[in-house]
Amino acid sequence: MDTSNTASETICSDKVEGTAVYDNNGEKLGSIESLMIDKRSGQVRHAVLEFGGFLGLGTDRYPVPWSMLKYDTNRDGYVVPIDNSRLADAPRYPLTEESPFTTDAGYGQRVNNFYGY
Amino acid sequence: MDTSNTASETICSDKVEGTAVYDNNGEKLGSIESLMIDKRSGQVRHAVLEFGGFLGLGTDRYPVPWSMLKYDTNRDGYVVPIDNSRLADAPRYPLTEESPFTTDAGYGQRVNNFYGY
Numbered sequence: 001m002d003t004s005n006t007a008s009e010t011i012c013s014d015k016v017e018g019t020a021v022y023d024n025n026g027e028k029l030g031s032i033e034s035l036m037i038d039k040r041s042g043q044v045r046h047a048v049l050e051f052g053g054f055l056g057l058g059t060d061r062y063p064v065p066w067s068m069l070k071y072d073t074n075r076d077g078y079v080v081p082i083d084n085s086r087l088a089d090a091p092r093y094p095l096t097e098e099s100p101f102t103t104d105a106g107y108g109q110r111v112n113n114f115y116g117y
Numbered sequence: 118m119d120t121s122n123t124a125s126e127t128i129c130s131d132k133v134e135g136t137a138v139y140d141n142n143g144e145k146l147g148s149i150e151s152l153m154i155d156k157r158s159g160q161v162r163h164a165v166l167e168f169g170g171f172l173g174l175g176t177d178r179y180p181v182p183w184s185m186l187k188y189d190t191n192r193d194g195y196v197v198p199i200d201n202s203r204l205a206d207a208p209r210y211p212l213t214e215e216s217p218f219t220t221d222a223g224y225g226q227r228v229n230n231f232y233g234y
Binding site for chain 2: 009010011012013014016017033034035036037038039040041042043044045046048066067071099101102108
């Protein structure tokens with residue numbers, strides 16, 4: 001018997017991208033712009049967040065470990081346990097630049113280290 | 118020492134979506150529309166292909182196991198080891214319908230079974 005249940009456990013990438021991201025206090029931080037995927041395994045490693053200039057954070061992209069995101073059905077969005085003071089020092093890159101993921105071998109690991117993952 | 122190398126091993130979802138898909142003979146089949154992701158683990162389970170009406174296949178969506186896709190740097194696209202005769206019987210759903218992944222618990226497994234994954 002097939003006991004797998006993929007229906008409630010999978011989500012389409014086009015439902016993830018553009019989805020709102022909130023902090024622990026319920027403040028909207030921004031949204032998910034894209035996902036960084038391990039080519040061989042197909043494992044999503046990071047979500048790339050955009051803040052759309054909110055709170056003076058500009059249009060930089062903020063990658064966070066995928067496992068840091070928790071989906072909140074009430075808010076219909078993701079919650080990340082970070083606040084604005086932490087974001088001030090967080091790894092980021094300008095929208096206009098090439099993603100460091102493609103040019104810097106240790107970038108993903110450093111993102112994980114920053115957030116303690 | 119950090120020996121991980123994420124630079125060459127990760128790819129952004131926005132580079133995957135829209136990327137061309139070829140068969141073993143180098144014929145373009147269509148492109149990747151979206152990805153089905155395991156919510157908890159972040160594992161990409163399936164790529165959802167669109168064929169854009171090519172070869173009379175209409176605008177149905179064809180999910181295939183992620184592990185079936187091989188990236189071909191020469192073609193700058195993915196290769197899937199299927200031909201048109203196999204696609205005639207392949208699992209699919211109309212663009213206008215809700216994705217069976219969200220309504221049918223066994224759908225992902227049946228897709229895998231069809232392709233022998």
